Amino acid sequence: MTAMTPTLAFWDDKEPLECVGVLPEGPNVVTFTFQAPSGAMFLYKPGQFVTLELPVTGGPLHRTYTISSSPSRPTSLSITVKAQEGSIGTRWMLDNLRPGMRLKAIGPGGTFSYINHPAEKFLFISAGSGITPMMSMTTDMYDHGRNPDIVFINCARRPSEIIFRERLEHMASRIEGLELAWVVESTDKFQPWTGYRGQLNQLLLGLAAPDYLEREVFCCGPEPFMTAVREALQGLGYDMDRYHQESFHAPVGSTEDVPDDVAPDEEAKAMLEFANSGVTVECAETDTVLAAARSAGIVIPSGCTFGVCGTCRIKKTEGQVHMVHNGGITEEDIEDGYILACCSHPMGKVSVEV
Structure with a gap:
């Protein structure tokens, strides 16, 4: 008698997400981990996002967040959020979202993924919470078991605000081919710092990734930061067809010029x-x-x-x-x-x- 192979069930957005973990990552930064109540697994491309329906006062509010976990670990899904000044949805999550609560979600969606742009070498550039899709993509490559070729640049105000620093340094200590470069504006008191200081510019870019012309570039962060990165790469003669960025804001220079x-x-x-x-x-x-x-x-x-x-x-x-x-x-x-x-x-x- 032939044994029946169980059918693998994958989550879709008809089912809510149940919060199962809340992990503080830094000042006003928290990782929320979700599972499907049915036990279904998650299937998505590293770098994609989901939109959560948040039950804030005055009616539901929809906010889009990049998935910070990796599809190589499909039993849960995590997002890492940072509450900016004046934020409503993210602040509600930090103040109210706890294990056991369920939220409606839409997705996953988005095309910002190395899966869509295969290459031999990658350059991931991020600032602040823009590190989340880079974390997802890096974890996915790490879990494949083969040595990747990634230069990972992240910019923050100070070392204590680098999200995922310990996790990334652990991965870099276990494989070849993951080079980390932290760029901070200022240091923390009584904490020696030997990394880069200042604003990311063409000089720092060349120091961190001397072979940047050979790499597929993925960039995520505040719009002024991404604009500066684009201008730096253009000034260095980079092939901008190999540049990709993620943003949930109106693209710079976007218009509705039509006949x-x-x-x-x-x-x-x-x-x-x-x-x-x-x-x-x-x-x-x-x-x-x-x-x-x-x-x-x-x-x-x-x-x-x-x-x-x-x-x-x-x-x-x-x-x-x-x-x-x-x-x-x-x-x-x-x-x-x-x-x-x-x-x-x-x-x-x-x-x-x-």
């Missing part, structure tokens, strides 16, 4: 039907589907609102929209009728599955 004959007309009206909700509203063609939904009291989960994260992807079943996105949706999804509500403007009569 006048297909651009939304602020004087024209559109009819937008939310088929699943049984609601039809009139709006201007210059209104986005997301804005029209909110005005009608209909909730469409959203994250960045700039067409980057893909959280607000919905199915369009009738009509045409004018959509200018920033990489948050694939051409295959568009061909299948999906749109991003945050950057889609209804033209005439449009029906969506919401």
Whole structure:
């Protein structure tokens, strides 16, 4: 009699995530670990993100976070968050999210992964909490058991604020091919520092990774930081086709330059039907589907609102929209009728599955 092989179950976002661990990483920085209540495992590409629905006061809030764990460790999923001044969602998590609580989640999503850009050599450049996708990708390569070729540069205000420092140094002590370079603005009192000091620039880049021209570059951090990295690499003659960055903010220089004959007309009206909700509203063609939904009291989960994260992807079943996105949706999804509500403007009569 032949034994039956058990079916492997993978988590999807129809099931909530259950918080099982809360680990402080530094000042206002915490790693939250989740598991699927069903016991399903997690399948995603290292570097991808999820969007969490947070039950803050005043209604649910959707926030997008990069996964800091690796798919090579599929029994749990972790995100590492830093509460900035004035943050609402992340501050709620630090103050309220505890083991046993469950959250709705959307994803995983995103294309920022070394899996999509295979290379012999990598250069990971990050600042602050932008280290999270780099941690996921580095852990994935480490767990494969083969020596990678990674130069890992991370910038922080001071050594005590380098997230994952001990874990990365442990990995670097166990394999060849993982070179770490910490760049800090200032040092901690009574703590000797022998690493780099100052702002990341062309000189420091050349010192940390002399063969940077041969490496596939991945960059993540605040927008001014990524702009400085791009300009430094361009000035050094780097092939920018091999440069990749992750951001949940409007890309620098992004515009909606389109021919006048297909651009939304602020004087024209559109009819937008939310088929699943049984609601039809009139709006201007210059209104986005997301804005029209909110005005009608209909909730469409959203994250960045700039067409980057893909959280607000919905199915369009009738009509045409004018959509200018920033990489948050694939051409295959568009061909299948999906749109991003945050950057889609209804033209005439449009029906969506919401």
